[in-house]
Amino acid sequence: xxxxxxxxxxxxxxxxxxxxxxxxxxxxxxxxxxxxxxxxxxxxxxxxxxxxxxxxxxxxxxxxxxxxxxxxxxxxxxxxxxxxxxxxxxxxxxxxxxxxxxxxxxxxxxxxxxxxxxxxxxxxxxxxxxxxxxxxxxxxxxxxxxxxxxxxxxxxxxxxxxxxxxxxxxxxxxxxxxxxxxxxxxxxxxxxxxxxxxxxxxxxxxxxxxxxxxxxxxxxxxxxxxxxxxxxxxxxxxxxxxxxxxxxxxxxxxxxxxxxx
Amino acid sequence: xxxxxxxxxxxxxxxxxxxxxxxxxxxxxxxxxxxxxxxxxxxxxxxxxxxxxxxxxxxxxxxxxxxxxxxxxxxxxxxxxxxxxxxxxxxxxxxxxxxxxxxxxxxxxxxxxxxxxxxxxxxxxxxxxxxxxxxxxxxxxxxxxxxxxxxxxxxxxxxxxxxxxxxxxxxxxxxxxxxxxxxxxxxxxxxxxxxxxxxxxxxxxxxxxxxxxxxxxxxxxxxxxxxxxxxxxxxxxxxxxxxxxxxxxxxxxxxxxxxxx
Numbered sequence: 001x002x003x004x005x006x007x008x009x010x011x012x013x014x015x016x017x018x019x020x021x022x023x024x025x026x027x028x029x030x031x032x033x034x035x036x037x038x039x040x041x042x043x044x045x046x047x048x049x050x051x052x053x054x055x056x057x058x059x060x061x062x063x064x065x066x067x068x069x070x071x072x073x074x075x076x077x078x079x080x081x082x083x084x085x086x087x088x089x090x091x092x093x094x095x096x097x098x099x100x101x102x103x104x105x106x107x108x109x110x111x112x113x114x115x116x117x118x119x120x121x122x123x124x125x126x127x128x129x130x131x132x133x134x135x136x137x138x139x140x141x142x143x144x145x146x147x148x149x150x151x152x153x154x155x156x157x158x159x160x161x162x163x164x165x166x167x168x169x170x171x172x173x174x175x176x177x178x179x180x181x182x183x184x185x186x187x188x189x190x191x192x193x194x195x196x197x198x199x200x201x202x203x204x205x206x207x208x209x210x211x212x213x214x215x216x217x218x219x220x221x222x223x224x225x226x227x228x229x230x231x232x233x234x235x236x237x238x239x240x241x242x243x244x245x246x247x248x249x250x251x252x253x254x255x256x257x258x259x260x261x
Numbered sequence: 262x263x264x265x266x267x268x269x270x271x272x273x274x275x276x277x278x279x280x281x282x283x284x285x286x287x288x289x290x291x292x293x294x295x296x297x298x299x300x301x302x303x304x305x306x307x308x309x310x311x312x313x314x315x316x317x318x319x320x321x322x323x324x325x326x327x328x329x330x331x332x333x334x335x336x337x338x339x340x341x342x343x344x345x346x347x348x349x350x351x352x353x354x355x356x357x358x359x360x361x362x363x364x365x366x367x368x369x370x371x372x373x374x375x376x377x378x379x380x381x382x383x384x385x386x387x388x389x390x391x392x393x394x395x396x397x398x399x400x401x402x403x404x405x406x407x408x409x410x411x412x413x414x415x416x417x418x419x420x421x422x423x424x425x426x427x428x429x430x431x432x433x434x435x436x437x438x439x440x441x442x443x444x445x446x447x448x449x450x451x452x453x454x455x456x457x458x459x460x461x462x463x464x465x466x467x468x469x470x471x472x473x474x475x476x477x478x479x480x481x482x483x484x485x486x487x488x489x490x491x492x493x494x495x496x497x498x499x500x501x502x503x504x505x506x507x508x509x510x511x512x513x514x515x516x517x518x519x520x521x522x
Contacts, residue, residue, distance in 0.1 A: 052315065055352045060417065087418040088349040091316045092478045104477060126426070156321065157348040157418070164477040165387070216365060216425040217353045 003029045003139065004173040006045040017042060017173060030122060030221040047172050049096040050141055053224040056089045058145065059209065062202045062228030069232045084204040084212045090163035097172035101254050104164055105261040107148045112233035114145035115187045115244035117199050119206055120174050121223040126214050133210035136219060139176035142244050142252040143226045144169040169254045183247040189234065190241055197230035199246055264290045264400065265434040267306040278303060278434060290399065291383060291482040308433050310357040311402055314485040319350045319406065320470065323463045323489030330493045345465040345473045351424035358433035362515050365425055366522040368409045373494035375406035376448045376505035378460050380467055381435050382484040387475050394471035397480060400437035403505050403513040404487045405430040430515045444508040450495065451502055458491035460507055
């Protein structure tokens with residue numbers, strides 16, 4: 001199933017997408033819900049941010065090429081993580097599919113995309129095991145972990161570098177049925193492919209992360225875990241359109257515009 | 262005004278505290294509200310977590326003694342921050358006044374408190390100036406930024422060290438009228454004072470933080486900013502009760518218990 005949060009005729013609700021049609025749902029996917037008879041053409045609705053997570057988890061270094069490129073830039077040897085560790089992002093930075101990433105006026109030209117698989121949690125969960133970890137996963141969406149690389153070097157805790165307003169596009173919807181091992185992530189800038197990788201070729205996969213995190217944390221319905229990215233991005237300019245495509249989910253598209261002062 | 266989130270007779274609502282009495286309020290302090298005629302004795306209600314912030318901001322090093330003690334332990338020279346920078350904490354870790362901090366079974370004995378002033382945001386705000394910054398502040402509460410120091414050295418992004426479930430007690434209520442410059446923070450372990458400092462003697466105060474943050478972030482009603490701590494904590498043991506007292510706000514009290522395996 002493909003769950004879309006959308007607005008039509010001034011009303012925001014959840015819906016189910018089949019082909020080019022959205023069927024409005026009463027309620028929400030994490031609680032009680034029922035399909036209505038009301039439908040819209042997908043092209044006629046405003047796609048909204050699927051949700052604001054209670055806790056917004058994000059994996060830093062989880063793919064080998066990205067790790068090597070980060071180390072090369074820093075002039076160090078790649079240091080492959082020996083255990084799954086997690087970070088946080090800020091809810092203020094989230095925007096929906098087709099909304100603009102606004103590059104702050106004081107940012108350098110080192111604005112990069114990071115195309116990421118996003119795991120959406122469906123159930124309260126703690127102390128998960130390898131056997132039952134995937135039971136808490138509701139579905140998957142796409143994230144763009146937009147980063148300002150000069151701030152990333154200078155900031156404590158990546159506060160501006162990763163979390164400035166509009167730096168976290170997420171969407172367009174949540175897909176509940178995917179085949180993780182066959183998925184590819186492809187990134188395009190202004191229609192031209194600039195990156196491609198096997199989505200599930202992570203240093204630590206979803207199960208090890210869920211097991212390790214829930215030793216310490218209680219996951220809640222609507223929490224998200226951004227799983228990291230592979231490869232590197234070109235510098236993005238005012239007007240560039242970035243599309244992140246993940247097999248079986250869809251395409252997250254956002255235009256980058258520079259803040260006018 | 263002193264805003265309390267509480268449960269009485271199975272119902273959770275906001276209330277206003279005067280002396281030892283809570284008056285139930287319809288609605289909430291960030292929107293429409295009205296006082297009712299219903300009152301309870303404060304001692305008869307369950308004090309709840311005042312709120313779950315949309316974004317949970319927390320200042321790391323913001324007092325000189327704490328900075329020096331951290332540097333001494335690391336065998337380095339104190340490096341005083343030259344600008345206000347912010348970090349994040351995880352919503353999963355929040356608990357209310359009088360709820361137990363559960364020390365994970367795998368934690369070392371290096372469990373420390375950090376008594377902090379918490380700024381509660383009342384309005385949507387961006388690009389604040391020195392002149393208008395304080396207008397977005399709704400009130401103040403107390404936070405205990407519980408930390409596992411061996412994890413703090415080992416973890417990327419302090420993920421377990423600061424954010425394990427129950428590591429972020431906050432409360433007991435939100436006080437809207439305080440005199441920042443006359444406030445002291447005092448910490449007691451099992452009734453014995455173990456730390457005291459002038460609450461507002463920060464390296465960067467509330468106004469510089471609000472101005473700097475809102476260059477990049479939109480603050481939302483109910484967001485919180487934990488302002489950092491001074492001094493150092495003894496190692497806390499199973500059964501210890503920590504009280505953090507801030508002049509004009511009140512006392513946040515929590516028992517520390519070790520997880521049974």
